[in-house]
Every structure is written in C-alpha cells, then in structure tokens.
Amino acid sequence: MKIEDEIKQPVFKDNHQKSYINLMYTAGWLGLRQAAVFREFGITAPQYNVLRILRGQHPKPATVNLLIERMLDKTSNASRIVDKLEAKQFVTRTVCPNNRRAVDICITEAGLDLLRRIDASGLIEQVGLRNLSDEEAAELSRLLDKIRD
Amino acid sequence: MKIEDEIKQPVFKDNHQKSYINLMYTAGWLGLRQAAVFREFGITAPQYNVLRILRGQHPKPATVNLLIERMLDKTSNASRIVDKLEAKQFVTRTVCPNNRRAVDICITEAGLDLLRRIDASGLIEQVGLRNLSDEEAAELSRLLDKIRD
C-alpha cells in the first residue's frame, strides 16, 4: 500500500517530505514485524542486536562501550539491555581484570543456542526486504547512506 | 559515512540484510536529529505528529481513533500523547456529544501558534533528506512502498 493510503494523507509538500515520512513509517512497520518474531523467542530487538554483537566477539568478551559503538541505536542504554539478558542467563557480566572500570560481557551457551534457533527458524528473513531485488536493495542502501552524509 | 563504518560491521550477509540494517539505523539517525529540533519547542516527535493531524482537521475535532489511523506509529498510545499535549494546553479534550464513548480533541490557538513557529524556523527542513535530489527522494519512496507490499 502506498504511504498516502497508509496514513490517509493524500498530498505531501514535496517528494522530500513524502519520502521522509515514508522512511520513518516503514522503519516502524518493519520493527513491529521483527518484534513479533523476537517475542516468540522471549527477547526484544535491541536484546537480539546485543546478542549478535556478542556472538561476533565470542569467545572474547565485549565491554558496554563496544556494544554502544556497534548498536543500531547508539544512544540506547546498553547497561539496561545487558541487565535483561543477564537475568535470562543469555550473557554473563564480570568486572574486567585489566580495567576495573570496565565490565566484560560474554554470551553464554544458552545465548548462542537461542541465536541458533532464531537463525534456523528462518523467520528473520521473512520479515526483511524480500520484496526488493538485489539491485533495489543495493540502491536503497546507497540512498540511505547519502541521507546521512 | 557508509553503514559498514557507522556500526563497524565490515561485511553483511547480503544486500537485503545490509539494506535492512541501514534502513533501521537511518530512521533512528533522523529521529534523533528531529527530536533535538522538537525539544527546543518543548514537545516530542509523536506530539508534533498529533498536533499536525489536529491542524489538518481544524476547526473540526478529531477522535483518538482518527489519530491512531493517521499516526506514523499506529500502535503508539495516542491517549497518553494527548495527555501530554493537554497538560501543555496545546489541545482540548471534551466528551463527544453524539457518542459519549468518544472524545473530541481540538488543537488550541496556542497549539496552532506553536506549529507556526516551528514551521517558520525552517529547522524541520534542515533535518530532512536535503542530500537527495527530487528524483532520488521519489525513488526512495517507491522502494519503501515496495517493501511493505
């Protein structure tokens, strides 16, 4: 459905405004679908993103700083997301021996297993941009990079 | 900056995954900048969106249902956003006489004035997609519509 119909706004000031609104709307639309998948597995999207970063580091630990650097939403509160994952025993948190200000965060076997099950389900791909061709996906990424220049 | 560098992830599974992550990241990036503008005027982005919808209806009232239909994030809690706007006296809320389940929400003169000041500041345009040409903005919107098909 076109964005005009989705939000029942028949006319926009210009293509820039229309595209901006479409971008924010579509990100929310995708986020909702993604969240529904994660909910089946008992986590949220930010928690999933943190787990993926930790898997990328495994078996090395990550610090909160490293998580913030790599998270999609850089200003989100990594500490509290780690709190939730720790409560579910998907990560461990230990004071870093070399630098006692920092905290070493590691994904547990249960965390790795959860990611494996999510990957194996194939549900993530179904929520993605499967309607776009490879070329269209590349062009979209190019335009998005340009927005942030 | 390219998305690979923004989140320090040098390689993606495919263009679809890269583009998906880029979309979510860019929406957050734009949202942060937009929020900074609204903060200067004492409101948040969802509150601004509700005020714009109400201005579009003015002088007719809107119901909570109408707001939900037209909001960018359809699942957000329109009731509580209206609470905040009412506390700042940018909207009024009165029980609808024809249907006492519903609530008539109207933008006040102070609300209209706030929107005028935000528009006049030109700050919104500065946060938008000014790096894209008109054709690129149109192409982006087309791709986004296709994602949601």
Add this chain to the structure above:
DNA sequence: TGCAAATATATGTACATACATTAAATGTTG
C-alpha cells in the same frame, strides 16, 4: 605523591512503545 581530568558504567527521570486488560457506552439480536 596528590589532585584534577578523563573514562567506564550505572542510575534517575521523563517520555514513548507494545500489548493486555478494564470500563463505559452503544449496537445487535433473539
């Protein structure tokens, strides 16, 4: 050495989001 600045993380507060539930008013139908 000692003290200020920088670093790393955690916490507090206000707001928003997501979803389930509740409460009141209205519609429907046997």
Add this chain to the structure above:
DNA sequence: CAACATTTAATGTATGTACATATATTTGCA
C-alpha cells in the same frame, strides 16, 4: 427489551529511549 457483543478510550505493566547525573577507577601531570 434484555442479554450479549462491539466499539472507544483509558489504564497497567514491562521494556526501551534520551539525556543528565552519579560513582568508581584510571590516567595525566604539576
């Protein structure tokens, strides 16, 4: 018309977001 279903909005709870502030540790340097 009475019982039940539907509609409309508000509320409860858990999580996340944005930013300011606090706390502990380390570093730099006078």
